[in-house]
Amino acid sequence: MNQPARAIGLGLLLLGTSSLVFASRGSSMPTMSSPEKTPQQRAADLYNAGLKSRDRAMKSLKEAKESPDAEERVKLEGKAKKEFEKAISKFQEATKLNPRFHQAYSDLGFSLRKSGDYTAALQAYGQALALAPGYTPAIEYRAEAYLALNKLEDAKQAYVQLFPSDRSHADELLQAMKAWLETRRSEPGDVAPGTLQDFDQWVAQRDEIAKQTPSVSQLQKRPW
Numbered sequence: 001m002n003q004p005a006r007a008i009g010l011g012l013l014l015l016g017t018s019s020l021v022f023a024s025r026g027s028s029m030p031t032m033s034s035p036e037k038t039p040q041q042r043a044a045d046l047y048n049a050g051l052k053s054r055d056r057a058m059k060s061l062k063e064a065k066e067s068p069d070a071e072e073r074v075k076l077e078g079k080a081k082k083e084f085e086k087a088i089s090k091f092q093e094a095t096k097l098n099p100r101f102h103q104a105y106s107d108l109g110f111s112l113r114k115s116g117d118y119t120a121a122l123q124a125y126g127q128a129l130a131l132a133p134g135y136t137p138a139i140e141y142r143a144e145a146y147l148a149l150n151k152l153e154d155a156k157q158a159y160v161q162l163f164p165s166d167r168s169h170a171d172e173l174l175q176a177m178k179a180w181l182e183t184r185r186s187e188p189g190d191v192a193p194g195t196l197q198d199f200d201q202w203v204a205q206r207d208e209i210a211k212q213t214p215s216v217s218q219l220q221k222r223p224w
Helices: 001-024 039-066 070-097 102-115 118-131 136-148 152-162 166-185 193-212 218-219
Strands: none
Touching: 039 070, 039 102, 070 102, 102 118, 102 136, 118 136, 136 152, 136 166, 152 166, 152 193, 166 193
């Protein structure tokens, strides 16, 4: 009498288990969701996206400069302009999410400068350097904006600041100064001849000092 009862009980248990399994398969199980990104992480993503647009813009500008075809140059310059606009938007969003993101401010200034908005570029560089006074990329980029605005004393001061601390950016700025001089010799604009001559001499002197003063990287390469 007891044995059939046990069999029925086991059958009900199995039926209940199978029904439970079926129900589990048919229903949506809760899944592990990735944690929501912090504002700083989202800002970093936007910054990286902005860098990609900035680099594409610079690539297009380089190709435009090297292209012998006028129509192709215009096309490439237009492409660069659009990429810089994308970069500016991304960098601005990044700084809104993380107001202490000095790298984003610096590259915002870079993209604004390349787009011809020197006033806004200087403001962005100023914000970057207010957060990180020793951030040498912003010092060099801002100095190139000073050159474009013929603020030569400010550009010279930036070079003097960079030379002992970051020879790579100091050398980059010196090359920009030479390029500025080459342009101004044929197109002086509102730069007085005396000012141009004085700056030319200053750049030549700094170039000679740089040749005679090895950088840290050059010293490291020397066999001792």
